[in-house]
Amino acid sequence: MEPDSASIIRARDIMHKRIVSIDGMATAREAAAKMRSENVPSLLVKKRHIDDAWGIVVVQDFIKGVIIPGRSPSAVSVYEIMTKPIITVQADMDIRYVARLLYRSGIRRAPVEDGGELIGMISLSSLILDNELF
Numbered sequence: 001m002e003p004d005s006a007s008i009i010r011a012r013d014i015m016h017k018r019i020v021s022i023d024g025m026a027t028a029r030e031a032a033a034k035m036r037s038e039n040v041p042s043l044l045v046k047k048r049h050i051d052d053a054w055g056i057v058v059v060q061d062f063i064k065g066v067i068i069p070g071r072s073p074s075a076v077s078v079y080e081i082m083t084k085p086i087i088t089v090q091a092d093m094d095i096r097y098v099a100r101l102l103y104r105s106g107i108r109r110a111p112v113e114d115g116g117e118l119i120g121m122i123s124l125s126s127l128i129l130d131n132e133l134f
Helices: 028-038 059-067 095-105 124-129
Strands: 042-045 055-058 109-114 117-123
Touching (some): 028 042, 028 059, 042 117, 055 059, 055 109
Antiparallel strands (some): 042 055
8 A cells, every 4th residue: 555645755854955065176085084074974076067967976986996996095086986977866756766766776875856956965874864764
C-alpha cells in the first residue's frame, strides 16, 4: 500500500541547506583546509561558466587523486580530482527514490535541486541519522 502524498518525506524535508563551494583552480590543500574549517564532508565545485556543469570533491577524491599516487596536495588542483558532472536530486523526490538513486550510483551525497537552482545537500547518512524514520 502506497503512503498518501501528505505523508511522503521529500528530499527538501531532510536536506542540509548549507552548501559550501570552492573554485576548481584551488589546490587540494586549500580544499582540504576549507573542508576542515567549515566542518563539511564535501565541497561543491563552482561552474566555470553558465553552460558548465557543477562538480563535487569528497574525501575519497583526495585519497584517489593525491594520497595513493603520492602527489603533493599543493600541486594538485581541485579540477584534477573532482567528480564532474554530478548527480543531483530533485527537491520533491520521495526519499525512497533518493536512497535508491544514491545507493545504485555508488555515491554518498548529492546536491538538491529545485527549478535549476541548488538549494541543499542530501546524503545517505542524513536519510537515517537526521530524521525519525527508525
